[in-house]
Amino acid sequence: MLGSEHPDIAISLDNLARLFTAQGDFEAARPLFERAQTIFEKVLGTKHPDTERVRDNLRSPSDAASRLP
Secondary structure, eight states, X not given: OOOTTOHHHHHHHHHHHHHHHHTTOHXXXXXXXXXXXXXXXXXXXXXXXXHHHHHHHHHOHHHHHHTOO
């Protein structure tokens, strides 16, 4: 079982936040992006590409929807 601060949890939170963003629900997306960012910063550091991507998603939620996998 993965712990609450495992990078895979952050990836799932980010993906869910991008889904909410694609649906136009920025209020639901924001706390998920923030939690993902917190996990990535703690586990991977502030300069890691995953951390930077989530930070970008927080800054520009409308662009986050276009980056859905």
